[in-house]
Amino acid sequence: MAPSLGKAIGHILGRINTQRCACGSVKSTLRFISLPADAAPLAAATRLFSGHTNHSIEPSQQLFNRGAAQLLLASEAQPNGSAETRRSWFGSVALLGLLSSYAIQYGGNAAWAEEQEYAERREEEGASYGTFSEALHRKLVEIVGEDNVETDLEERKTRGKPWNTYHVLKGFPDAVVFPQSTEEVSQIVKACAAEKVPLVPFGGGTSLEGHTMTPHKGVSLDFSKMKGIKQLNTRDMDVIVEPGIGWVELNEYLKPLGFFFPLDPGPGASIGGMCATRCSGSLAVRYGTMRDNVISMKAVLANGDVVKTSARSRKSAAGYDLTRLIIGSEGTLAVITEVTLRLQRIPEATAVAMCTFPTIKDAADASIAAMHSGIQVSRVEMLDEVMMRGINEATGRTLPEKPTLMFEFVGSQASVIEQAQRVEKLSKGCRGSDFVYTQDADEKEELWRVRKEAFWSTFTLRPGAEAMVTDVCVPLSKLADSIAETKVELEASSLVCPILSHAGDGNYHVIILFDPADPREVAEANQLAKDMVHRAIAAEGSCTGEHGIGLGKMKFLEEELGPEAIATMGKIKKALDPDNILNPGKIIPSQFCH
Structure with missing residues (x-):
């Protein structure tokens, strides 16, 4: 362990009183990291920790936010797009987020007291779940081995409240279990079902609406040891993978073969989690969302039965569409253990363009015009002037601080140039200016990095703030008015x-920066998010375009779909999971599930 990293961990662990907690902290942190200790972003992260000379560690979110921009800049010291860059960047973010969360969350025995308080409240509410008994613990160890059943508080708490969610802690899982096969998952589910102990699947832990939180405790089913690529069919352009593999890892494997998987959500997202939340990303405008790119799955039902949802053929009209039923169900109907994905060929040529506008409505109008034109756009990303200011402050750039559109075009060398020129004319018709485009690899990377840096750059606009990230989606014709x-x-x-x-x-996100210790700001942030959702639903849109429902958007689902739809979902849930043990309390209220 490098001296700076050792100093960082040692400093954080100075807040922890027991040897067991210390061991758990190191173990749960290093589980996420496999990179050289002297990698550039890691050095930036550890400098933040090493700068402290006493045990008064600043709150976790503040420390995390303060380092984000530094990590972004440091990551550019390595070759663009290399696997080492990605490992270093992801590892640094994981290290910084997890260790900084320990700094505030594990002072003395406060965490144990917090857990006890929740347990008492749960008992008062009359929760109808079984307890995590010693017998169940032994059974799980028998199934997966002692090394794959974790009960340390730190390991459990990172599942109870992942570092990237603003949602309030609602309880820790009793154990974290690491299966390594579909058969093990089936046995785990059967064991928990016999005791009526809840199970919550855990993938990359990057979801924003509290999907992996454990309000009823139970078992967190961590798929980080099921990351295999089981079968690649190049002639059929599909691949069969286990749920724990990340889309970035998958694309690293596919790139030398000339293929890629076209969904690109947050970089730490796993394929299983992407299926569970029905996510998408910037390429969805051309390639569709997760439901359009999954051919078939294997999944374990609440009684432990293993089901195959479809054949591997591209088309099937056989029976109910179980694949689409489970995609987006957020682990409430079944536990996904294998996924067959559609692949795409890496395009012959790409071009990237950028253009600024006087107002965000003008930018939205230009994006709509581009889509109506029939141009084969693969990405259309919009950033407002506040976001552009954050990028400039975080990275030292001098980009125009105006609403900005970014486009990506794919096709032949000639066609991408023609597409860019057509979009330039359309943009000028919507008062666009400063239009630039390029096919040069380095210049494309430089332009597209502006978008990649956007989220983390926002924290430089208000150091120490926490982010409430919310999204909605409206019909394309309503986007300009809704966003304006x-x-x-x-x-x-x-x-x-x-x-x-x-x-x-038609999908847009707002990042609301607020002080979680200020009740007025918390109330204002919540009101802004609610108003945004109500506005989208009134425009015949959705309360979430790609983040999912989880805990955070559950209160809006009936407004969007109506009580009959919620009742129907409840009937499906009760039929497949009569004891409501699979990720309870997510998507629909529990009263519909009993």
């Missing part, structure tokens, strides 16, 4: 609220 109305409300707010949008399909 939202912008008016955000500008009137006292909070800093940058906007990001996958503008080609």
Whole structure:
């Protein structure tokens, strides 16, 4: 272990009183990291920790936010796009986020007291779940081995409240279990079902709406040891994978073979989690969402039965569409253990373009015009002037601080140039200016890095703040008005609220920066998020385009779909999971599930 890293961990562990907790902290942190200790971003992260000379560690989110921009800049010291860059960057973020969360969360025995308080409250509420008994613990060890059943508090707490969610802690799992096969998952589910102990699947832990939180305790089923690529069929352009593999890892494997998987959510997302939340990303405008790119799955039902949802053929009209039923079910109907994915050929040529506008409505109008034109756009991303200011402050760039559209075009060498030129004309018709485009590999990487840096750059706009990240999606024809109305409300707010949008399909995000210790700011942030959702639903849109429901958006689902739809979902849930043990308390209220 490098001296700086050792100093960092040692400093954080100075807050922990027991040897067991210390061992758990190191173990649960290093589980996420496999990179050289002297990698550039890691050095930046450890400098943040090493700068402290006493045990008064600043709150976790503040420390994390303060280092994000430094990590981004440091990561550029290595060759763009290399696997080492990605490992270093992801490892650094994991290290910084996890260790900084320990700094505030594990002072003395406070965490144990917090857990006890929750247990008492749960008992008062009359929760109808079984307890995690010693007999169940022994059974799980028998199934997966002692090394794959974790009960240390630190390991459990990172599942109870992942570092990237603003949702309030609602309880820790009793254990974290690491299966390594579909058969083991089936046996685990059967063992928990016999005791009516809840199970919550855990993939990359990057979801934003509390999907992996454990309000009813139970078992967190961690798929980090099921990351295999089981079968690649190049002639059929599909691949069969285990749920724990990340989309970035998969694409690293596929790239030398000329293929890629076209969904690109947050870089730490796993394929299983992407299926569970029905996610998408910036490429969805061309390639569709997760439901369009999954051919078949294996999944374990609440009684332990293993089901195959479809054949591997590209088309099937055989029976109910179980694949689409389970995709987006957030682990509430079944536990995904294998996924067959559609692949795409890496395009012959790409071009990237950028253009600025006087208002965000003008930018939205231009994105709609581009989509109506029939141009084969693969990405249309929109960033408002607040976001552009954050990028400049975080990276030292001098980009115009105006609403900005970014496009990507794919095809032949000649066609991508022609597409870019057509979009330039359309943009000028919507008062666009400063239009630039390029096919040069280095210049494309430089332009696209602006978008990649956007989220973490926002924290430089308000150091120490926490981020409430929310998304909605509206019909494309309603995007300009919806986003313009939202912008008016955000500008009137006292909070800093940058906007990001996958503008080609009507999906936009707001990052609300607030002080979680200030009740007024918490209330204002929640109100802004609610107003944004109500506005989208009123425009015949959705309360979430790609983040999913989880805990955070459950209160809006009936408004969007109506009580009959919620009742129907409850009937499906009860039929497949009569004891409501699979990720209880997510998507629909528990009263519909009993």
